[in-house]
Amino acid sequence: MFSRREWLLSSAAFSGAAGYQAGGRDIVIASSNGLSACQRAMDILRSGGDTLEAVVEGVTLVELDPGDMSVGYGGLPNEEGVVELDACVMHGPTRRAGSVASLRNIKTPARVAKLVMEQTDHIMLAGEGALRFAKAYGFQEENLLTERARLAWLVWKKSLRDNRGHNNWGPGLDAPDGKTSASLRDAFPEVDEATWAWASEVARRPPTGTINCLALNSKGEISGVTTTSGLAWKIPGRVGDSPIIGAGLYVDQDVGAAGSTGRGEENIRVAGAHTIVENMRHGMEPREACIDALKRVARNYNGNREKLAKFDLSFYALRKDGQYGGASLWSGRKFAVNTGTGSRHEDAAHLLERKN
Numbered sequence: 001m002f003s004r005r006e007w008l009l010s011s012a013a014f015s016g017a018a019g020y021q022a023g024g025r026d027i028v029i030a031s032s033n034g035l036s037a038c039q040r041a042m043d044i045l046r047s048g049g050d051t052l053e054a055v056v057e058g059v060t061l062v063e064l065d066p067g068d069m070s071v072g073y074g075g076l077p078n079e080e081g082v083v084e085l086d087a088c089v090m091h092g093p094t095r096r097a098g099s100v101a102s103l104r105n106i107k108t109p110a111r112v113a114k115l116v117m118e119q120t121d122h123i124m125l126a127g128e129g130a131l132r133f134a135k136a137y138g139f140q141e142e143n144l145l146t147e148r149a150r151l152a153w154l155v156w157k158k159s160l161r162d163n164r165g166h167n168n169w170g171p172g173l174d175a176p177d178g179k180t181s182a183s184l185r186d187a188f189p190e191v192d193e194a195t196w197a198w199a200s201e202v203a204r205r206p207p208t209g210t211i212n213c214l215a216l217n218s219k220g221e222i223s224g225v226t227t228t229s230g231l232a233w234k235i236p237g238r239v240g241d242s243p244i245i246g247a248g249l250y251v252d253q254d255v256g257a258a259g260s261t262g263r264g265e266e267n268i269r270v271a272g273a274h275t276i277v278e279n280m281r282h283g284m285e286p287r288e289a290c291i292d293a294l295k296r297v298a299r300n301y302n303g304n305r306e307k308l309a310k311f312d313l314s315f316y317a318l319r320k321d322g323q324y325g326g327a328s329l330w331s332g333r334k335f336a337v338n339t340g341t342g343s344r345h346e347d348a349a350h351l352l353e354r355k356n
Contacts, residue, residue: 024218024322025218025322025339025340026042026045026046026215026216026217026218026339026340027215027216027318027322027324027337027338027339028041028042028045028054028055028058028213028214028215028216028337028338029213029214029316029318029324029326029335029336029337029338030058030059030211030212030213030214030316030335030336030337031210031211031212031213031259031261031314031316031335031336032333032334032335032336032345033062033068033070033071033209033211033336034058034059034062034211034212034213034335034336034343035336035343035344035345036058036061036062036343037055037058037059037061037062037211037213037336038058038213038336038337038338038343039058039338039342039343040054040057040058040061041054041055041057041058041213041215041338042054042338042340042343044057044058045215045217045218046340050091050093050221050223051091051092051093051215051216051217051221051222051223052089052090052091052114052223052225054215054217054223055089055213055214055215055223055224055225056089056110056111056114056225058213058215058225059071059110059211059213059225059227060108060110060111062211062227063085063107063108063109063110063227064107064108066146066148068209068211069148069149069152069202069207069209069229069232070207070208070209070210070211070228070229071209071210071211071227071228071229072085072107072108072109072144072227072229073107073142073144073146074144074146074148074149075144075149075209075228075229075230076149076152076153076202076206076207076229076232076233077145077149077150077153077229077232077233078230078233078234078235078236078238079233079234079235079236080236081145081150081153081157082104082145082236083104083144083145083149083229084102084103084104084229084230084234084236084237084238085100085102085103085104085106085109085144085227085228085229085230086099086100086101086102086103086109086227086228086229086230086239086240086242086243086248087099087100087103087109087110087112087113087225087226087227087228087242087243088100088113088124088225088226088227088242088243088244088245088248088249089110089113089114089117089223089224089225089249090223090224090225090245090249090250090251090257091117091223091251092221092222092223092251092252092253092257093221093223093253095253096117096118097117097123097245097251098113098114098115098116098117098118098120098123098124099113099116099123099124099125099243099244099245100112100113100116100124100125100126100130100134100243101124101125101126101127101130101239101243102126102127102130102236102237102238102239103126103127103130103131103134104131104144105131105141105142105143105144106131106134106139106141106142107142107144108139109227110225110227111139112130112133112134112137112139113225113227113243115133115134115137116130116133119137120133123245124243124245126239127237144229148195148199151188151191151195151196151199152198152199152202152203152206152232153203153233154169155199155200155202155203156202156203156206156232156233157169158170159203159204202232206231206232206233207232208231208261208262208263208311208312209228209229209261210226210227210228210242210248210260210261210262211226211227211228211261212224212225212226212248212249212259212260212261212316213225213226213259214251214257214258214259214316214317214318214324215318216257216318216320216322220320221253222251222253222256222257222318222320223251223257224249224250224251224257224258224259224318225249225259226241226242226243226248226249226259226260226261227242228240228242228248228261230242230264231263231264240263240264240265240267240268241260241264241265241267241268241272242260242264244268246271246273246274247260247264247267247268247271247272247273247274248260248264248267248272248273249273250273250274250276250277251277252277252281253320254281254320255277255280255281255319255320256277256280256286256317256318256319256320257273257277257317257318258272258273258274258276258277258280258286258289258290258315258316258317258318259273259315259316260272260273260313260314260315260316261313261314261316262311262312262313262314262328262329263311263312263313266297266300266311266313267297267313269297269300270293270296270297270300272293272297272313272315273315275289275292275293275296276289276290276292276293276315276317277289277317279292279293280317280319285319285323285325286317286318286319286323286324286325287317287325287326287327287349288325289317289325290315290316290317290325290326290327290349291327291349291351293315294313294315294327294328294329294351295351297313297329298329298351298352305352308329308352309330311329312328312329312330312333313328313329314326314327314328314329314333314335314348315327315328316335324337325349326346326348326349327348327349327350327351328348328349328350328351329350329351329352330350330351330352330353330354331350331352331353331354332350332354333347333348333350334346334347334348335348
């Protein structure tokens with residue numbers, strides 16, 4: 001259980017964990033992997049572009065980056081080695097939304113979600129239907145599994161054992177002595193030691209990622225997007241919070257916007273983004289609204305630190321008056337901000353302090 005002192009510390013962490021900009025200025029915030037997305041979105045806002053266009057084009061940079069293992073092309077795959085993507089968008093001025101879930105073979109799901117919003121009478125398309133829709137609008141199917149992600153997946157596959165310690169992806173019983181542990185490494189002679197160490201670590205402790213991006217322009221218009229490749233090694237068809245309106249993203253033009261990254265299952269259970277926006281509607285500052293949602297997550301585990309230590313969850317909030325904030329379940333997180341003078345990281349507030 002965590003103590004009253006930790007609750008107080010989480011409140012103290014608010015100072016320096018949020019910023020304020022008076023109305024009438026362009027502002028973009030994002031998860032920590034969104035520095036480039038914030039800059040791209042800001043450039044579009046400065047040129048007169050729509051807030052939704054800005055955030056979608058911003059996160060597209062990350063979706064196309066094979067170096068980000070949690071979003072788009074290069075994302076870590078499901079348990080069958082297939083990359084499945086989720087995304088949703090919300091446009092404040094028109095109060096419209098669009099979403100795709102379990103989308104395969106398309107690098108930029110946020111753009112597809114935006115098309116669902118603009119070109120259909122639906123809000124969410126999933127699986128094969130989402131793919132057919134994307135292809136109808138000219139998106140090209142491509143293999144999203146990079147060699148780096150494939151290596152991590154294969155290492156994970158070989159780590160699986162039944163109760164006898166057997167793995168069908170390992171060398172057979174008739175394999176020569178001494179080959180049982182080296183065989184996979186031998187299959188990738190071109191992989192350097194640093195990459196091999198990275199793949200081994202990812203197989204043991206797969207990261208959660210995602211990118212959320214929120215933008216406010218000088219006219220007071222606000223929009224948001226969340227996009228992800230989801231939980232590594234997931235059961236095919238698993239959908240987290242990222243494409244779910246009210247969980248991974250929520251925008252209310254009268255109030256503001258919120259989004260999330262981290263363990264989606266926990267966020268879905270508290271409808272995090274919607275909760276945060278409603279908190280702001282009732283007077284909470286963005287950082288306070290985020291912490292309150294995290295308290296609801298912790299409450300679901302009765303404050304059990306051992307269980308809470310097994311995951312993290314981050315929220316981001318941008319109010320219509322220009323105030324913004326970010327908060328995570330555990331300390332040590334940052335988020336990206338651009339108020340017109342370049343993108344930068346700011347410290348997120350936190351509910352719980354890591355001791356190590």
